[in-house]
Amino acid sequence: MVKLNIDPKAKALIFDLDGTLADTMPVHFQAYKNILRDYGIEFTPELFGTLAGVPAVDTIRKLNEQFGTHMVPEEVGHFKEGEYEKIMYKMKPVEPVVELVKEYHGRLPMAVGTGGYKRLAWKTLEILGLDKYFEILVSAEDVKHPKPHPETFLKCAELLGVQPEVCQVFEDGDPGIQAATAAGMISTLVTEYYEVTIGKDI
Known part of the structure; x- marks a missing residue:
């Protein structure tokens, strides 16, 4: 190494x-994937790569623009952080x-x-x-x-x-x-x- x-x-x-x-990153990816499934978005590693380092609320805004969805950024951002917290021990x-x-x-x-x-x-x-x-x-x-x-x-x-x-x-x-x-x-x-x-x- x-x-x-x-x-x-x-x-x-x-x-x-x-x-x-x-x-x-694998934990954040899994959290986004779990949450975004409910909004009909297939969250791929490639898509995630374009959003590295972007805060959750801004990520949801960008996804709305990209997919034409109407997620409430603050609300879905907090859902995602809650999901992340459940699995962050990994x-x-x-x-x-x-x-x-x-x-x-x-x-x-x-x-x-x-x-x-x-x-x-x-x-x-x-x-x-x-x-x-x-x-x-x-x-x-x-x-x-x-x-x-x-x-x-x-x-x-x-x-x-x-x-x-x-x-x-x-x-x-x-x-x-x-x-x-x-x-x-x-x-x-x-x-x-x-x-x-x-x-x-x-």
């Missing part, structure tokens, strides 16, 4: 959560990224920047035993503009007290990489460091 590296310029590390620290850590967190804990300041809800994000970190490594977590409720807008990561940098250009962001999705680039940060795509298992039974 190729080892993830820290950029020599990096003075702070910012991690996306779902698909980056936690291999939650998630696994993304080992190469988690190793990095443990290695640099106490050496570089670190934060989590996620498109998920705060309560579930902290619960994810607890399930994986990572909550003790982070004090700063910026979630969907903390920003007006989700990824690919840079606000999530800029807020992380501000709370860390570090300039954006010396923050290294670890991400698994295009919206997150776009957000990091727009924030002027160093970005690292982590998907080449582990096998994605979306679509398989969890």
Whole structure:
């Protein structure tokens, strides 16, 4: 397995959560699939791939546009999060990224920047035993503009007290990489460091 590296310029590390620290994508996929079946949408791994890192409410809006459905985004988004919470104990850590967190804990300041809800994000970190490594977590409720807008990561940098250009962001999705680039940060795509298992039974 190729080892993830820290950029020599990096003075702070910012991690996306779902698909980056936690291999939650198979769990999110299953939750969407279970919920969207009732609305006549066949949720495929390919479709899910186009929505990586997009908050649930915005995902439902995009699906309405795509399929001509009339789901209430807030309502269906919360149904999906409820379904996810029921099965989230099945998630696994993304080992190469988690190793990095443990290695640099106490050496570089670190934060989590996620498109998920705060309560579930902290619960994810607890399930994986990572909550003790982070004090700063910026979630969907903390920003007006989700990824690919840079606000999530800029807020992380501000709370860390570090300039954006010396923050290294670890991400698994295009919206997150776009957000990091727009924030002027160093970005690292982590998907080449582990096998994605979306679509398989969890």
